[in-house]
Amino acid sequence: MNSYQQLIRNFCIIAHIDHGKSTLADRIIENTGLVSHREMKEQFLDNMDLERERGITIKLQTTRLAYRAKNGKEYIFNLIDTPGHVDFTYEVSRSLAACEGALLIVDATQGVEAQTLANVYLALDEELEILPVINKIDLASARPDEAKLEIEDIIGIDAHDAPLISAKEGIGIEEVLEAVVEKVPAPSGDAGAKLKALIFDSYYDNYRGVVIYTRVFDGKVKKGDVIRLMNTKKKYEVTEVGVYSPGPMPVSELSAGEVGYICASIKQVADARVGDTITLDQDPTEEALPGYKKVQPMVYCGIYPAEGEKYENVKDALEKLQVNDAAFHFEPETSTALGFGFRCGFLGLLHMEIIVERLEREFDLGIITTSPSVIYKVVMNDGTEEMIQNPSNLPSPLLINHIQEPIVKADIMIPKEYVGSIMEICQERRGKMLHMEYITESRVALHYEMPLNEVIYDFFDALKSKTRGYGSLDYEFVRYEKSNVVKMDILLNKDLVDAFSMIVHESKAYNRGRFVCEKLKQIIPPHQFEVPIQASIGQKVIARETVKAYRKDVLAKCYGGDISRKRKLLEKQKEGKKRMRQFGSVEVPQEAFTAVLKYDDNK
């Protein structure tokens, strides 16, 4: 190992949402003198507005920092941020693989959360040095000793000398930096060996094409090299290598132990997948880095242009998003109710919400999303299998031998007083308890196997609502399992509206049907005739509501020839009508599609 390499520290920050990861990152950047306080936007690493607003990191950012330690030497810190949510586990694991150490931030007022734990386990799998840090010690409700104990009990690592800090107030930051120098190992690796570098993130840049974030393990890479991506087996010529500090800064080469970026005129991020190994085409390494996995969508929904929105606009926006998000899939589909649109695949519900929100806000599109669905494995009578993402495509029950649904292992952490109510909602959602453990005297971890279908419906909202926000959840796919699920349809005025169709477990169909009918009854305005709303399975109606007829729809008054007032009223009514979708003779407000999915505390 050369002396330069010995001064490198590659590390990341693991924390639960709101535990102060981004704030600590800001402080670290500030204290290393890279960016002046003046130039900083709040929370430097989260650079999408949406992320800053939601306080979560979706896309990774990485930054090279220079730190002069107390020992007088100047170190190079590569701070790699990790996404903080259940949907992005694989991305997290790859960015962890690029590091030698991880700062584990625990909120002194909250303790260890399920998501943190899940990521700590990922870090331990990658054999990272974990440095616990207790944050928010400035708050009156801080219980740093309990937080330390939790870390020791739950994770089993020594936390007695964990720095006590307040990222917000800038307390204890230097202690953290010194700990990084002392405890995080310098990267190993041989700069003279054949190139072996990991892609741990990538994004699309309008001018440079795909920018790959990489960690070089062995060898060197420079401009002009022809690289080969070992899993996709594609070749590209390197046009630029550099580091972020924080803006892109080209360097002559990246060598073993370093973290930086590579541009190679790659057209979309799907071609430079996270987890892939980069080597030189002329002189390739024998073996790729372990852990490559092509991430697959777990949750699907339909996205349709709302009334007055152009199909092409939605398509363009989806294409732009896909260029930057290898985990996001879409293909055209048609609905009799909603017309032409797209079936879109996501890693999970949060991923879906983020994409939908970006379409609405960044692209300013009017869209309708249909009920999210998992992928069902349908085993036909003739033994063939079909994977079904759209409830409307479910083959006739006569042709089906049985249906299998995806099961996940769900790890739930909650304060103990909520154990009863959370076990109840898990039970309601067909969860099977694997085991339960007391993490501390006051906190409990519940481990369940549960159909993903139930998790994506409203489980997370219910968990948050029942635990006043203190519950946390992590889940991973385990297997497909035979299940008694059925397709439930919604009929408005006797006409089936395919966009409302959903696949539900037989035991839940009655409740769900009633819930959807009640919601729609509240949302659909009165017509001049009665509008029956029915939920049905096959020919059998399982729930029914009626929107009573009549509304005032005549302007009886004339006001001294003020026609402009009449026009305004009609224009307003027309505007309101635009936000409606016409199904046969029934008008349904667009909110109906999301409203039927919302968790209802009172039900």
Add this chain to the structure above:
Amino acid sequence: MGLYLHIPFCIRKCNYCDFLSFPADYDHQKAYIDALRKEIVLYSDMYHNEYYVDSIFIGGGTPSLLNIGLLRDLTKELTSGFDLAKDTEITIESNPKTLNKEKLEAYLEMGINRLSIGTQSFDNELLTRLGRAHSAKDFFDNYSLARKCGFLNINIDLMFSIPGQTMEHWKETLRTAADLAPEHLSFYSLQIEEGTPFFQMKEEGTLVETDGREDREMYHYAQTFLNEKEYLHYEISNASRAGYQCRHNLKYWSMENYLGLGLGAHSFMNGERFSNETDLKAYIKAGGIAEQPMGKNTSCIVSSPFTVWNHVNSREDDISEYLFTGLRKIEGVDLNEFHARFGESIKEVYAHNWNQMERYIREKYLVNTGNRLRFTKKGIDISNTILTEFIF
């Protein structure tokens, strides 16, 4: 052309009213009428050679509150400034309790030949709820007095869907009105408008609006009953004896010219819509600077200090207004006239949503005879929804 004159004075404001009106003493009345006369002068020079007036509507507010002398000054200004047709329909609006023999005789003498009485109901409890300043008896007294004095064309305004009003009340109201045999009857569904006491009560939950179904039942009853009593239902909210349709109001629904004078009044002249100042002080102040009569073909928004808003109708505005106003008439619109006026058939103009129109026709909300397009009875009930289709 028609002339509308707004008299914004009332004894008190009714609980449902969002029109421009205020209580006023003689001095205020005089200041207002002086300004209004200035406005008449301003326009008469511009229009008197080009158009003759065949309808005048003195509306409010409560014009019958106006001092007789001031009203006489006003009508004199009108007759000297504009060319009036021999049979000009001249209406004055009134409220029960505000009329007396002296006033009624003066109206007739001034040439006012049509009297509109806004009674709304004959039920004292409902009148109190509405915040009306009169009783049922006040109405009967004023009505018979008007007949005695010689009014041969009287309209009565009636209101349905009043909170607390039952179908029986409404039937009784219609029977009572028909027994009096007025030449004209208006029947309005109560609308709860923002900014009124009723609106606030509704927000607070102390007032429950009549439901849509009952509203329509009352309306349907009125249609049938008035027809039996030989009233011709000729506009969504109006019925009359044959030959007694309100000529002035029909101008609003037929894209004819009308000039609105006075506070907040609206006009439609030669394809341009414009309207006046709605602030009383500002209106009176405008009267002080309105010295010169306007020349011909000048823009009123530029030359009239009273005008605060104008809009020159586009072809599309004209087309949509022709239809959404014209279809208020029970006979509907003349499709040949439409073609002649706009150079295209209605089907060509609305090619983009003609499917929807055909659905309304197929489902019997609209009737298209080829020569005329009109609402059916059930079409009237959803007229707004259908009319929005004609907005571009």
